[in-house]
Amino acid sequence: MKRDISVVIPLLNEEQSLEELYARIDKVCTNARISYEIWFIDDGSTDNSWGIIQLLSAQNPDVRGIKFSRNYGKSQALHAAFGRVKGDVIITMDADLQDFPEEIPELYRMVKDENYHIVSGWKKKRYDNVMTKNLPSKLFNAAARKVSGVYLHDFNCGLKAYDRSVVKNIDVYGDMHRYIPVLAANAGFRKITEKQVQHQARPYGSSKFGTERFIRGFLDLVTLWFVSRFGGRPMHFFGAGGTLMFLIGFLSALWLGVSKLIDVARGNYGHLIADNPWFYIALTMMIMGTLLFIGGFLGEMIIRTKREHKNYNIEEVI
DSSP states (O other), X not given: OXXXXXXXXXXXXXXXXXXXXXXXXXXXXXXXXXXXXXXXXEOSOSSSHHHHHHHHHHHOTTEEEXXXXXXXXXXXXHHHHHTTOOEEEEEEOOSSSXXXXXXXXXXXXXXXXXXXXXXXXXXXXXOSOIIIIIHHHHHHHHHHHHHHOOOOSOTTOSOEEEEHHHHTSOOOOTTGGGGHHHHHHHTTOOOEEEEEOOOOOOOSSOOOOOHHHHHHHHHHHHHHHHHHHHTTOHIIIIIHHHHHHHHHHHHHHHHHHHHHHHHHHTTOOOOOGGGSHHHHHHHHHHHHHHHHHHHHHHHHHHTTSOOOOOOOOEEEEO
């Protein structure tokens, strides 16, 4: 049965917050007369999170759950849920109660009534550690805006609303969950806006955030830039670069050959072409150019096959 919204909540060891989060979502949606389903995705929790999800599902059939056999990451959790949701609008949020379920009605209205493809939350006032999260997040978001061309203040905000067509037509993999607006824009869903949302300090548990996530985030940003520019036409990058390198190497070798012929014509037989370091540079560039060209050709062949990723193991679904 279709619903107005599907609320997708990835989680890892959040047993203390789940019942309160569910109660607030239920209250907000009931008061706003919004039909809903909730998908909790247990990303390999080692506490009693799954037991609480089972209890909530027994109480309310609109509460669903997916349990992974181990921790696979937020992108895989979202991907698993996006394939199953039935809502017209899909809302994602974190399970740590730092996001406010009370934002749901306005996010839903902006997607449905204003026809936005994505409404991204913007935590303008944050209650996180300045040095470990706030400052690095500002630097990361500035770099993401510059590279992607999608001008959002807070790519990392977990509270977002999507039109159903978006989540059914994008491919979330690796650590690309933070770049879903960029993936959507590349797929043609360009009506993207943001809304200032409330934020509070985590009331329970500890953050799963680590400095290494920023390093992975920047590397993913470079990957996303390259894929968005050349993912559909790898020959334009590898082929062009390979051809240029091959021509430079070939012209250098030709110049060495002509120079040797001129020396021979003048009676100078003293040096072999192989004695000149430029010979090896030219040879290396010709080989590398050929390899890059072949790489571009193979890339063109590969993208003609549909890539599927389902590199997670679901242990249980309710």
